[in-house]
Amino acid sequence: MITALALTVLAIVCGLVAEALVRARWPWQDPRPAIILWQSVGLTWGLATTGALLGYGLAPYGESVASGLVLIVTGRLPFEPYPSQGVALSAGLTLLSLLIAVMIVATVQVIRARRRHRLLLSLVGRGDPGVPGVLVLDHPSAAAYCVPGLRSQVVISAGTLRLLEPAELTAVLAHEMAHGRERHDLVALPFAALRRALPWSDLVREAQSSVDLLIEMCADDWARRTSSPRLLATALLRFGAAGGAPVPQGALGMGAENHAVITRVNRLLVPAPALPRSLRLAILIVSFALTISAPILWLIPT
């Protein structure tokens, strides 16, 4: 019972940390440790919530969450659970399988969408001598993106070539290549999947937006190592203001997106000092502690 209680507390702590992270502004100063903290909070929350339910249900058996789960899956529980424990057990199992299933479905869908996208790109994309290694789509709207994968491909539209000055384009390409090189898509995917698993949760929605923004800031930071931040900022504004294609009204979370653009622009123009070393270390230690806490509690007999 103590284990279930500890896991419950851990789940609540994760929720509180996530709340605080959504409101916090220091992650913008140093997106990378903040992203690591977000990942550990997300993983720990999942393990703690399911573990708390399972731990409560398994208490009469004297098994740990992990070993109890094995007994359930192999159908070797020694006796029927008591009613209240049974409810907790099935809730825990449902949530655990939901989270795993959503992750798998999201991954498969993303892989399929990318495969189709790459196939179409191979048919209609063209190279451009001005931008080696980048595929160009003949479309008047402005778009710049990266198709992540083992060999990430950066794509821009003809509209982008017209919209941006050459130096701005270089900055944008550096940004996109950072996405591909650092596999930011793998960071974003679990949060997008969690959002789909729990669409009603405001916190999950805000968490996804925060992580997405931090990922963009990370790529911005890479781009400004080689380009002037001001060029990246003007490219951002040009892109945002170009308004893409005729956008169906209300199809995008426009207010939030606009806010994100302005936030990134301000951050580029008025850079805040990086976090002190000690604080970064503290964030990493907290992330590490969170990440190992749930698995340890899963292994302790209830």
Add this chain to the structure above:
Amino acid sequence: MDVLWAHSEALTAREVGKAMADRDLAPTTVMTVLDRLTRKGFLRRERDGRAWRYHPAESRDAYVAELMLGALDLTGDRNAALAHFVRSVSGPEAEALRRALSGLHSEP
């Protein structure tokens, strides 16, 4: 595909090969590629005597449009398949960005 898009009528494998004569491809290579594209749904084909005549299932622009739909993230749900530079906005918000941009340019 480019050869087939450039022609309004359906072509046989031999005609496609002739149009790409500069590439010096074996006729079987051309046939294999056409066959694969057909199986993936990019080409349609009909019998013409002993040969197949191929024509594109969709126009080039239709495929570009499909890609741009994903590229501009207009598919509704914010998908995680692509990493965008920035999601575009429209209306008054785009106007605000435009003002910020001109403000930035007028600075020294």
